[in-house]
Every structure is written in structure tokens, then in C-alpha cells.
Amino acid sequence: MIPFTPFKSRLVPILINNIDTDQIIPARFLKTVSKEGLDKNLFCDWRYNADGSEKADFILNTPRGKGAQILLAGDNFGCGSSREHAPWAITQFGFRAVISTSFADIFKGNSLKNSLLPIVVSPEVHAKLVALPEDAEIQLDLPSQTIGLPDGTRVEFPVDPFNKNCLLEGVDELGWILKQDADIAKFEGSHPGTLNTLLVA
Amino acid sequence: MKTLSQKIWDAHIVHEEPGAPSLLYIDLHLVHEVTSPQAFSGLRARGIKVRRPDRTLGTVDHSIPTTDRSLPIMDPIASIQVKQFEANCKEFGIPCFGVNSENQGICHVIGPEQGATQPGMTVVCGDSHTATHGAFGALAFGIGTSEVENVLATQCLLQRPSTTFRVRVDGTLKNGVGAKDIILALIARIGIGGGTGSVMEYSGSAIRALDMDGRMTVCNMSIEGGARAGLIAPDDTTFNYLHGRPLSPKDAAWDAAVARWRQLPSDEGASFDRDEIIDANSLAPMITWGTNPGMGVSVSGAVPDPHSIGDARERESVAKALAYMGLEAGKPILGHPINVVFIGSCTNSRITDLRAAAAILKGRKVNPNVRVMVVPGSMEVKRQAIAEGLPEVFREAGCDYREPGCSMCIAMNGDQLSPGEYSVSTSNRNFEGRQGKGGRTFLASPLTAAASALSGVVSDVRTIL
Numbered sequence A: 001m002i003p004f005t006p007f008k009s010r011l012v013p014i015l016i017n018n019i020d021t022d023q024i025i026p027a028r029f030l031k032t033v034s035k036e037g038l039d040k041n042l043f044c045d046w047r048y049n050a051d052g053s054e055k056a057d058f059i060l061n062t063p064r065g066k067g068a069q070i071l072l073a074g075d076n077f078g079c080g081s082s083r084e085h086a087p088w089a090i091t092q093f094g095f096r097a098v099i100s101t102s103f104a105d106i107f108k109g110n111s112l113k114n115s116l117l118p119i120v121v122s123p124e125v126h127a128k129l130v131a132l133p134e135d136a137e138i139q140l141d142l143p144s145q146t147i148g149l150p151d152g153t154r155v156e157f158p159v160d161p162f163n164k165n166c167l168l169e170g171v172d173e174l175g176w177i178l179k180q181d182a183d184i185a186k187f188e189g190s191h192p193g194t195l196n197t198l199l200v201a
Numbered sequence B: 001m002k003t004l005s006q007k008i009w010d011a012h013i014v015h016e017e018p019g020a021p022s023l024l025y026i027d028l029h030l031v032h033e034v035t036s037p038q039a040f041s042g043l044r045a046r047g048i049k050v051r052r053p054d055r056t057l058g059t060v061d062h063s064i065p066t067t068d069r070s071l072p073i074m075d076p077i078a079s080i081q082v083k084q085f086e087a088n089c090k091e092f093g094i095p096c097f098g099v100n101s102e103n104q105g106i107c108h109v110i111g112p113e114q115g116a117t118q119p120g121m122t123v124v125c126g127d128s129h130t131a132t133h134g135a136f137g138a139l140a141f142g143i144g145t146s147e148v149e150n151v152l153a154t155q156c157l158l159q160r161p162s163t164t165f166r167v168r169v170d171g172t173l174k175n176g177v178g179a180k181d182i183i184l185a186l187i188a189r190i191g192i193g194g195g196t197g198s199v200m201e202y203s204g205s206a207i208r209a210l211d212m213d214g215r216m217t218v219c220n221m222s223i224e225g226g227a228r229a230g231l232i233a234p235d236d237t238t239f240n241y242l243h244g245r246p247l248s249p250k251d252a253a254w255d256a257a258v259a260r261w262r263q264l265p266s267d268e269g270a271s272f273d274r275d276e277i278i279d280a281n282s283l284a285p286m287i288t289w290g291t292n293p294g295m296g297v298s299v300s301g302a303v304p305d306p307h308s309i310g311d312a313r314e315r316e317s318v319a320k321a322l323a324y325m326g327l328e329a330g331k332p333i334l335g336h337p338i339n340v341v342f343i344g345s346c347t348n349s350r351i352t353d354l355r356a357a358a359a360i361l362k363g364r365k366v367n368p369n370v371r372v373m374v375v376p377g378s379m380e381v382k383r384q385a386i387a388e389g390l391p392e393v394f395r396e397a398g399c400d401y402r403e404p405g406c407s408m409c410i411a412m413n414g415d416q417l418s419p420g421e422y423s424v425s426t427s428n429r430n431f432e433g434r435q436g437k438g439g440r441t442f443l444a445s446p447l448t449a450a451a452s453a454l455s456g457v458v459s460d461v462r463t464i465l
């Protein structure tokens, strides 16, 4: 993971509620054994015609959808499956944050592990962001947990302190958990396994 | 006073420190071919072993064909994924129910049927329907691939506490109404984000009356209400199911386990953050009309009219769903023509599901315009079905009876709808394209699916019982 630094970006609105992970990256692209190349299939069925050509009116195919780093989505973004391919595809496309009024739990957790910041805002702030002019940029600052709007106002957003630290330092959870090895061993020692072994010699 | 989920949580805390989530020990980790390859690559890159291969169990389910297992996998990309999964399990010493294993099946079907899933455990799997295992009183979370890697490496999961959400279902289900209708009705009521952040505990006389297969159906779709996990307190039904399973405790260990498990149910008077009550007596068979599992009505109900919805974004989402589904606002859903019926998935592919469907189909013929696929959840379910003569019932009725796997639930393996086709499916998701690009899914119970297979239109099974 790379450290998460402050940045300024335009917003790419896809203002549909309950966008599920099957829309973000359809299951047929999950047969891959790597993380690479998922960006071209991000929102695949909304983005391409049956013959593979781009749908001209879908936002990611318009100038507005390119080169920006913040996705502005409807309520309950990322519901559905646990596929981490969803945040992989979103970050590979170039997004570093998604703003919504709410996120599905697993998607939110997966995003935080991939330097994609899920930002929850109130419906009022969301409406304000929706109303911004197309070329307006907002400032995203993780250390202060604020979004800076073009009119100079700042809006705070919540982030789990542990995840915030991981994002800022660019470290992943596994390194942290591995450091708890003594406690894990102690737990295992005091809780003899009740699961019969599945291992066959 | 503690709830069931608090008791399991407290018993699994490995490490806690200010500012960090709790580190929980994981008793059982199920892995499959789709969400694990990048986790194994991660372990290899770091030079880490799997900490507890004896608490890890692999199966292939999502991308494997449901045709003759002796034939090679025709899809070259799926074939690589499956082979690599089997090789990963071998390299890391994980027991694996591979393509040709006699125990292969959908991850959420095999864990319970092997007796690997037990009350009071923590269970994880890189799959959102891991809540299924909660039917045994196990705290079971769906996780992403990074977490799969974390658990493989450390047998631990970082978690913040969830809120608690009790769903009481009291009363008696009417003939033709089952577990699937309970959960579809709940999600239709609370919406697909309604349970976000919570662990749902299902209780009440109608839940107690369900067999384990039915309880798994209910818990399975907890994620469809947004919940992190679903739970049902273990009782004699649970213990009778587990007794004698290959991985269940034996002899004295069994008695000790049952004594321990009896302590698990939520204490009388334990408080929950939220309560929802469902009257089982008033439930009818449910069906979804839209593009998320919360868009459901009773089978005799009507498709909603967007004009009657006040909230603008909600109105748009209903209109968008109706456009995708090709349905007219305000019209009844009963009698809508269908092309396909799919009976399978980790929601409804167990022996009681197949029995229920077979009871409707026995001695009858499915409508010639409908392609009916019946896909058992595991090789074990398949064996039980054979012992009961179910495959003949399905074949004589004109169904396509296949080999175990996820199949058309997720349409990764070539079992899929064509654009525009309608299906009645016993699976759990009706998202756009979920069962094949452009395909349109009505989610329902095995009974409703079987009745609709006979008539070729969305049907009310109660009329033929």
C-alpha cells in the first residue's frame, strides 16, 4: 500500500442507490488469478454495448469521467458480494475515494485495505456535492478528515482511527496482526482445538 | 446478560488495544477458487505459511462446470483458476475438496454437512453468504481477499463490534410457505441496507420450528439485508443434525460439546439494538420483481408504481429496475411468463429443498417452454438425492439435473440466462446481470420455482398443493 496523501479532484457522479458489486465488476471477470487488468471491466455492463463498443452516454466514457479521482455514488454503495475485485477495479481506474451516504460493510472494509477511501457524508452534504458545477474540484484531506468545498467550507467525515493510520502510513493490516503472534499462540494454547482435524496424512 | 453473538465474540478475543479493532480467533476458514488466488500469492510473496491448515477447508464451487466431472473444464480461464486452487491447497497443506472429490460442493453447503461448522465457533469465508453458518449458532463473516490472506497467515480477523438486531418470527407458517419466504419478507420490509453494521439473530417459534436446512436458508440471506452475520441459537434440532457427522465431536467429546453449546443462547433479558417482528401466520409465498433482493412482494401482489413513491432517488431506482426487468408498473406478478427455472445455490440446494421441489414435480411435466435446471449443493446432497430417487423424479418431469456447484446463481461457469430471459430462481441475488448479462431474475422458494416450472409462468404453489 502507498501512503494516502491529500489531493484535489473533480467528482464523477454515478447517483444510483444500491450499486452492487455485480455492477461494479460482473462475476464473469472473477475467473482471474491476479489483481491486474480489472479497470477495463469496471461497470462493464453499463459501460459497453453488446458489440464491445463504449456507450457514449455512460459517464466513464465521457471527458467528465476521465482523469478524476473521486466517485460520487448513491446510497448503500457496494452491496452484494465480498469480491475485493470491486475496489481493485475502482482504484485501477484511477479513483482514490468514493463518497456516499452509506456503504455496505464488506465493500467498505475491502476498500480501506486497498487505499480506496470510502467517505460517508450526510444527505445534505451529498446534495451539496451533487449540485456542484461539473468542473468544480474538492480537496480531500485524510489527516484532518475533511473535504474542502470550492466555497471554502470544510466538511468532516468519519474514519476508523486504525484504518486511518494504516492508510496514512501505507501499511497493511497483516503486518500489524503478525506482530500479535505471542497473543495468538497464547490463545491457541489456552483453547485446545475442538475441530477434528481435516488433514489426511 | 449477553447475547449469543456477544458470547461468541468474547470467547474469541485474542488481542485488544486502544484505537484498534479487536483481534478475533477464527475456528474455521473455508476457502474457494475465486477469492483466494491473490491471497495465496500474497503469502508466497511474504514467505508465510498457512498457520492452521487444520482449521482451513477448501472446495471448488463458483467457476466449475455442472456437467460430467470426468470431462476437462472447457473454459480455459476457469480451468487455470481451479487447477491453481488445487495446487495452492496442496502447497500450503490445506485439505481440499477438489473437482473430483466425493465431498465437493458449495462452500456453505459442505461446512455444515461435514460437521465442520459447529455452535459457538467463529467461521469466515471469502464469500458474502458465509452468514449461512450462523444457522448453527456460529458467528460467521463474509470477508474479502485481503482478509482471506490475513486469516490464512494468522488465523485471526480484525473486527469492530457489530450492533445487534433481533428478528422474531412467531406463529406457524401456512402450507406452501417456507424459510425462503421468511427471509424475502424480512428484506422486503427492512430494505437491502436495513441491517448494515449489525449481526441479526433470528428467534421465535417459527424459527425454532424450522429444520437446519431451513435455518440455513434464512441465515444465508442475512447479507441481503446488509447484515454482517445472521445467527440462530443452537438447540436440539442443531445437535441432532450434527450428531455423527464426519467432523463432529465423538463420544465423550460430543457430550462435553453439547453441554457447552447449551450455554450459548442469548440470556433471557439480553438487550438488542433493534427488534423486528414478523408474524409467520400472515406470510404468503414471496417473489422479487426488481433488481435487488429487497424488491419483493407476496406472489399474489403487484409490481409497484414508481409514481406512487415520494422520494426521488427511490422512485428512480424503482423505475430503473422495472425498465431492466421489462415489467409494467402496477401489474400483478402472478402469471408473468418465464423461460428458465433454477433450483440450486447455497440458499436452496440442500436435500430438503430438492425434496420440496420434487414433491411438486413428481408425476408431472414441466412446461415445454421452460428450461429447468436442478443443481444439488454438494456431492453429499447428490448421494442423498439418489438414495431417495429424486433424480428420476426431476428427469421424468423434464428437468436438467446437474452436478454440484454454484452454477446459475452467479453464472460464472457458463450456466446462465440469455439477454432478456426471465427466470424463477431459488438463489439469493437478482442484481442486473447476476445470472447472465441481460438476464432477469425472480427470486423465490423451491416450491414457487417448481410450481412455476410446471405452468411456465410465475405461479402460486398453494393452488396446486
Ligand code: SF4
Pocket (backbone or CB within 6 Å): B061, B062, B106, B107, B108, B127, B129, B345, B346, B347, B405, B406, B409, B410, B427, B428
Ligand atoms: S451459490 Fe451463489 S451465493 Fe452461494 S456461494 Fe455460490 S455464488 Fe455465492
